[in-house]
Structure formats: structure tokens, C-alpha cells
Amino acid sequence: MTDPLKTGATIGILGGGQLGRMLSVAASRLGFKTHIFEPGANPPAADVAHAVTTASYDDEAALRAFAATVDVITYEFENIPTSALDLLDPLRPIRPGRRALAVSQDRLIEKAFLTDLGLQTAPFAAVDDEVDLAEAIEEIGTPAILKTRRFGYDGKGQSRLKSADDAQQALTDMAEAPALYEGFIDFTHEVSVIGTRSLDGQVSCFDPGENVHRDGILHTTTVPARLTASQRMDAVLLTAKILNALKYVGTMGVELFVTPTGLIVNEIAPRVHNSGHWTQNGCAVDQFEQHIRAVAGWPLGDGKRHSDVVMENLIGDDMDRVPDLAQEPNTALHLYGKAKVKPGRKMGHINRIKA
């Protein structure tokens, strides 16, 4: 058992995007410093970090120097190269651990892990070639979606099949990457649970939020979500089951489809999650702080919701709305300080407090 980190300790964060930025702010509230490791120059997290290393994930000297200045290592995205983790692992604790990353970095392993736990997922099959795809279409049917097993996010690396006629196009879209064929789910809406597990196994989940996507990117999360009491209980229990099975340490996002026959797990993200941003203005302790508490070996905080919130992402040109949004009643702005506006780029979000 490790002692909890003390005021002044440094938390190393792999990745310097907006999640790293908000993790850094949460760390500061608990008296910790952060050190960001990020290949890109001037990342959003650098504005609020104690130290920043700008280096590639295959720069071994930079990784070693980074590890030497931090007490524990965490990350803000799941696609960290394995070689970097191999190098860092013996030097400092990595939280959440390698198992959570291994599971979530590969959609096939993730689906197998979830079904082994007894949880419902969409029907799926591994697709490495034309033959696999034909078999998957035969078995699971269409419409369906073909996804790369690794490195996909926000709808990237995905191809939809309306019918078997789309098979060749879908294979081309995968560019020979190992893929996963997923049947469609007839769901009424999507919710997500943001859960955290501490180093000593304590689990705490925020109230589930209801997600609406636009163009494959999260548009809004509304709390409370439309769920019956028993669905709400199911959602929290299955999240706890996933966290415990992985001996997870930190905050995780679990996306769920709500169907007449129960909750179906869409995917898990081993990190703080966009659909948990509402917690910044709805709870005394938000998802970022829960994550920092967990990786620092602290007890979890009280994630009880004190207000209803609607979170809305600001994507690309939504930044033009900021002067108006800044004057909306009961609305909290969270901008990421990104210099360039690009279509589809997450530039910030707002939390509208409803009650």
C-alpha cells in the first residue's frame, strides 16, 4: 500500500489536451503540481501546468527525465504507445494501470472483456479480411458498422454498412487495419456513467448523463438522464463491476445504450470523459478531481449532484457564439485556449445549471 501523495507532490500527465488541462486545474485544488508530457507544441494543458515536456513518445531520454520529476503518472487519452508505457512502468506507478489500457486500446479485446463479465454488448465479430467480413454479415446482418480495432475516436476509423453491398467500401475504409464488425442496436437513447475507483478499492459513480451526438461527436450531456430507478441502479452496478474487474485506479467513462431489454455497453474510456464535464458545475467534487484523488492515493470525494446541468460542447465555429454565451444566465463557460478554430475541433464547453 502506498501513502497518499502530499501537498506539493507532482502528478505526471501523458497528453496535453483539454482533458489534461482540466486535470491540471483539479490537481491544483488539492495542492499538487502537474508535469505535462506532450509531443505537440503549446498544448492546452501547458497554460495551467507547473512543467511541460515537449517530446515524442519514442524519445526515451525525455520519458526518463519526465518520470524522474513526478511521483505518479496518469494520462488523458488511451492511445499511448506501448513502448512508452513499457519504459515508464518500472520507473513510476502508472494509474489507471496497463490492463485498463490494453483492454480499451483494442475494440475486440474490450468487447470480449465486457461479455466475459456477463455484460451485454452489441453483437460483434473480428474482421481481418474479406472472408471474415462476409461471415460477419451473414451472422450478424446489416445495417452494421465496421470499426478499426485500434486508434479510433469521435467517429474516426469507422465505416457504415447499410447492406452487404457496402462490404467492399468498408474494407477499403479500414485500409487493411484489423477491424471489428458490430451489429446495430435498437436503442432509445445513450447514457454514460462516470465512475472512479480509488487505490484501496472504493468506488464512486456520478449520476448517469444522457448524451446526444452530432456528426459522430458528443453534442450535449443532460443530467439527470431519462432512466428508471432500476436502470439507474443497473448502470452504476455494471460500471462498478468493470472498475473492479480491471482493479482500476482513476476515473472511467462507460457509454451505455438504453434498450427495452436492458443496458448495452457501447464502449469504455479509461480516462476522464467528455460526458462527465457537467460535474464541474453540478457537484462539489468533479470527475477531474476524483481522478486526481484516485491516482494520488486519496479517498474519493463526494460526487453527489447538487444541481441539474446540461453540458454542451463548443465545436469549431461555435466559438463565434462565445460573446452571447458569456452573457447567458446560470451558464458556466469552459474554453480550452486553443489558438486555431477547426471544423470538428473541440474548443470548449458550457454547463447550463438548471436547478
Place this chain on the structure above:
Amino acid sequence: MTDPLKTGATIGILGGGQLGRMLSVAASRLGFKTHIFEPGANPPAADVAHAVTTASYDDEAALRAFAATVDVITYEFENIPTSALDLLDPLRPIRPGRRALAVSQDRLIEKAFLTDLGLQTAPFAAVDDEVDLAEAIEEIGTPAILKTRRFGYDGKGQSRLKSADDAQQALTDMAEAPALYEGFIDFTHEVSVIGTRSLDGQVSCFDPGENVHRDGILHTTTVPARLTASQRMDAVLLTAKILNALKYVGTMGVELFVTPTGLIVNEIAPRVHNSGHWTQNGCAVDQFEQHIRAVAGWPLGDGKRHSDVVMENLIGDDMDRVPDLAQEPNTALHLYGKAKVKPGRKMGHINRIKA
């Protein structure tokens, strides 16, 4: 009229203590960078700032270099040497402006300013020597308090007189500094109003908080404060009067004594204020963000209180309570990352959300 600052702009902050730290975090939420200027090494604000200059306020080259990298200058404490302000003033806008600093840096000028506005203050007299003091005691009576006109905070630079017998000791305590003799006020409790004025004259005040002090240092602030509807209105109106009279830009703290004959202004602080820390967990937009919005030329946000809050300061050894406080329900921790615990030192605060 100046254009509002855009995402990526840099706000220079004179002073790197906990107030600068929390201003920096608020600036990040609006997409701004901060640059801290602070003589002491490793100040709390440095952990969450984009850039830090460690230099004395009489280092002209450092002040010029600082000004060159920022778009606007603000400060987290009122005792900035005039020479530094003289140098910076022509280089970049300083907000709040010089007048607010001049008034609040000198207790005599402050009292005169407030009474000129028609506001009630404690009876006062300037004391430069023994003769002045004898006259003041004669006119105002005892008990009373003798305070240095400049550079006092948290009860420092003050001497209490129970009777005229304490006159010599009080003069000795002043060490020949120009002083102010202040009569005691028979008040039931102290409240404070945190108000903000924007560049275009919009004024917004948070709900008044009720303050309890211990050993001359703020102990708790509770919102809502015990005030009648008309007292509450008075408190907000007189704060607006002060802000407008100073053509103030930014957040100010106004301490008020509640008496049977009305509200008496104790003192004003031309900066974010300890008694406004509750806003971090009680409002969509807190006092730090209101300040940043004002100095950035933005419209003010909605400072409506969504929850009742009790803020408690963590002073010195209160840090030993952090492991317990971290597990309290509905409680938000805010630690300042200060390496050394000292008696009387502000190490952090908690906000207990009550409803």
C-alpha cells in the same frame, strides 16, 4: 473603448499568492493565459500559470519585459509599490485602475473617500504623534484601535486601546508610522459584499456573506448572511456606489458592520477577497472569473447563488485535518500548494455546500 480580449490573450498578474493562483485558474476557463510577476520564489500561482517572472518590484527591466508579454495587468494585493505602477501604467492598462489602489492603500484616504460618498464609517482621526493621539482619544473615546495608515492586513499593524492608559504602548506599536485612530463600532455581525464592475460600467454583486474572524483572520464566511431584505439591498447599493465612484474595473471586497442604525463600511479591498471564496462552489461564475471578465473587457457573468455555502479557511495546522475533510460529504477542498505550514498562514479553504 477597448475590444474584449480574445482566446489566447495573456493577463499579467502582480503577486503570486493563492489569489493569483485562483485568478489564473479562472483565466484558463475563459481561454486566457496568465503571467505572474512575484518577488518570492515558487509562489502558489506559478503552478497554474503560463509564465512566471521572479523579480523584485524595483527591477525595472523585469517589469518592462513582463509588460511586453501581457495584454493587460491586474493584481492580487493592494500594496504594490507606486514606483512599479508608475513604470507599468504607460505600457499596459492596469485594472482596477490607480485610483482604487491609491484609496485603499491608505486607511485615512479610504475613510475620507467613503464619508465623502455619504457612507457610514467608524469615527476616525489621523494620528501622526502624541498630540494627535491625545486629541483623538478625547474626541472619539475608548475603546478604540490605532492602525498604521498603510500596509496592514490580517490584524497586522494594529494596536488596541482599552483606555487612555494604552496610548503610549499604541504609539510604540506604530513605530512612528502615520496612523489612524478608529472608534469601536457596536455591531451585531460582519458581512461582506463581493462586487464587480465591468469596463463598460455594468455592476454585478454576489449575495452578501457573513464573516466570522478568529485571531484577526477570517475564519468562516456563510451565505446567505443574516440580513433583512432592506439591509441586503443597502449592502449591494453602497457597493455599487463605491465601484462607480472609483470607475472601478474588476472585483472588490467591501466589509460591512451590521448595526441597529445601518451598515457601516469597515474597509474595501481592491481585489478578489477571501470572503468571496464561497462563490467557487455556490455560483456558475465565481469572483475570480468575474474579475478576469472585467479586466479582459468582457461582459460580467451570472453570479447568482445556486447553493448555500459555508467557507472555512484552513490556517496553519488546519492542514492536519485535510485527510478527514477530504472525506466530508458535499465539501470542496481548495488547497494552495504551499510547501511550508506556518502558524497563521492561509494554507487553503473548504466550501461546504449546504443546499
